[in-house]
Amino acid sequence: MKLRGLLTLAMAAQVVVTAAALLVSYAVAGPGFGVAEIVALLASGAVALLIARLCTRTIETAQDKRMAAQLAEQAQSSAQMTQAVIKTALDAFVQTDANGIILEWSVQAEALTGWTREEALGTDVVNLLIAEPLRDGFRQRMMRLLPELSHTPIGIRFEATLLHREGDEILIEASSTTLQLGGRTVINNFVKDITQKRAAEEQLIQAQKMEAVGQLTGGIAHEFNNMLTVITGTIEILADAVKDNPPLATITKLISEAADRGAALTSSLLSFARKQALQPADIDVNDLLEELAKLMLATFDKKIEIVKRLDGTIWLAFADRGQLSSALLNLAINARDAMPEGGRLTLTTRNVVFGVREAVAVGAGYAGDYVEIQIADTGTGIPQAILERIFDPFFSTKEVGKGTGLGLSMVFGFVKQSGGGIKVRSEEGGGTTFTIYLPKAETSVLRPTGYDERKIVGGTETILCVEDDRDVRRYVTVQLESLGYKVIPATNAADALAIAAEGTSFDLLFTDIVMAGALNGRELADEMVAARPSLRVLFTSGYAHDSPHGLGQATKGAPLLTKPYRKAELARMLRRSLDTAVDAAGDPIPTPYSVQAEVEGFLRKQETDESATRSRK
Secondary structure, three states, rough: OHHHHHHHHHHHHHHHHHHHHHHHHHHHHHHOHHHHHHHHHHHHHHHHHHHHHHHHHHHHHHHHHHHHHHHHHHHHHHHHHHHHHHHOOOOEEEEEEEEEEEEOOOOOOOOOOOOOHHHOOOEEHHHHOOOOOHHHHHHHHHHHHHHHHOOOOOEEEEEEEEEEOOEEEEEEEEEEEEEEEEEEEEEEEEEEOOOOHHHHHHHHHHHHHHHHHHHHHHHHHHHHHHHHHHHHHHHHHHHOOOOOOOHHHHHHHHHHHHHHHHHHHHHHHHHOOOOOOEEEEEHHHHHHHHHHHHHHHOOOOEEEEEHHHHHHHHHHHHHHHHHHHHHHHHHHHHHHHHHHHHOOEEEEEEEEEEEEHHHHHHOOOOEEEEEEEEEOOOOOOOOOOHHOOOOOOOHHHHHHHOOOOOOHHHHHHHHHOOEEEEEEEEEOOOOOEEEEEOOOOOOOOOOOOOOOOOOOOOOEEEEEEEEEHHHHHHHHHHHHHHOEEEEEEEEOHHHHHHHOOOOOOEEEEEEEEEOOOOOEEEEEEEEEEEHHOOEEEEEOOOOOOOOOOOOOOOOOOOOOEEEOOOHHHHHHHHHHHOOEEEEEOOOOOOOOOHHHHHHHHHHHHHHHHHHHHHHHH
C-alpha cells in the first residue's frame, strides 16, 4: 500500500473511533462534559497512538523491503558488471579460497591452460597448473605471500611457470588481491601469458649482445689486420732475400704461415662481426650441397648416413659462394662430431616466402623470398643451458685443441651480413637442426674478368697513398715503389686534400677507408672524384665494402683490397683499377664481355621449368 493511502485510512479510522467514543459517552452520561467524555477522549487518543504505531511499522517495513530490493538490484547489477569485466578482460581470471581451491574460472583461463571451467572448479589450483616436482615449493611460496597479500590493498604481482593441459610450459604474470566474503578469504587472480613477450625480450637482448660483441671484435680485427699487412708484406721481401739460405728460408716460411693463420683468424672474426668483404653472386645451393655430400661421403665415417632432400625447383640464392661453402662445411663437421657412434645427416633445401612476422622470427633482413638450407643430425644435441651461447666467438663445447670456437660465429656473421637469417633447434640426446635462410637472387651477376694471379704486373703511374697507420704507410710505399709506381704518401684525408689543392698530379687515389680525422676514406674519395670525375680510386680496409661506411655515389663502383694483402694482390688490384677504360666524366667505357654466364643461367632456368612442368603432370 502506498504511503498516502495508508495515512488517509489512518485518519479516517481515527475520526470514526473518536465519533464512536463521543456517541457512547453521550448515550451513557447524557448531554454535557463529564467523566464519560474524558474517558471517551482518552480511548480515542489510545486508539490514535495504536494506529500511528501500526502506520509507522507498516511504513518501516515497506522502506526496508524497498531498500532490500534496491540493494539486491545493485548487487545483481554489480555482479553482472563484474562478470562482464571478467568475460571481456584480456587476462585470465582465477578465483580461489585461502587453501587454493578454485571458485571461479574464466573463459580466458580455459584458453590459457586448456582446462574447462567444469573441470577446474573445486580442484586444487596448484595440483592443476604446477608441475609435480615444483608443487611443494610453490605452496610454501604462496603461504608466505598470503599474509602480505592480506595487508596490501593494491595486491601483488608475481611471475610463475604453469603447465598447460597438453604439457607445455607457460610463463605467466599474475596480479593477486584478497577479499573477505562471508567470513572467508577469497583470492582474485588476473593471469597474463608473457611467454612470447619474454622470448622477444631475450631475443632482443641476445641481438644487442651480439651487436656489441661484433663491434668490439670487428675493431680488434681491423687493428690486427693493419699489423698483419706489414708482416705478410715484409716477410715476402725477407723470403726473397734469403731464398739461397735454407735455414733462414725455413724461418721466413714459418713466419709467413703464422701470418696466414692470423689472417684466417681475423677473417673469421670479421665474418662474425659482419664486416667481412663479401662477393655475392647467384648460387645454385643444390649444386653446392651435392659437392658437399660427395666430400662427406669420401671423408666421413661410413657409419654416418648422408640423406639429401633437395628441392628440384629451388631458386638461386644471392650470397658469397666461398663463404657459404665454408659455412655449410663447418655445420657438417659439427654434425659429424656430434655423432661419434654414427647416425644420419640430412641435407634439405626448399623455397620459402616470409611475411614481416616470419622474417623477424628467423632474424632475416626483410620480408620476401628466401632459399632455405637445412642441415640436421641425429647426434648428441646441445644442452638448452648453452644453446643461446653457441654463436658467441670463442665459445666451444669441444675439448681444448679441437676447435677455436669461431666456426658457428663465422656462420652467424656471414648469414646475417648476407641479409639472411639462421635458427637452431636442438634437444639433448635428440639431435640438432641448423636452418639457414638466404635471399633469393633477383638478377644474374656477372663475375668480372680477373687478371692472371700468377703474374705480378707493375706500372709507372703516380699514386696518392692515404694511410693513417705509420707502419702500414711505410710498407705500402715500399711495395708500390718496388712495382715501379711513383708514390705521394699522405697521413690522413686533410693532407690528401691539401696535396690535391696544390695541383699535384696523380693517377690513382689509394686510401684506407677507416681513418682518424674529419673525413674517412670513403668521404675523401667522394670529394676528390666530385672535383675530378676521371680519377681512379682503390680502397683498402680490414672492414667490409659496405660496413661500417656505406657506399658513396661518386665511388660506388670502386674496388676494395682487403687487409691483410700480399704484393701480388696489391699489384693485381692496382692494374684492375688503372686499366679500366673511363671517359672524361668518369663513366666506364663499354668493353666486350662474355655472355656465357647468361646463357648458362637461361639454360638452367629452362631445364628447371621443364622439370616443374613434368612434375605437375
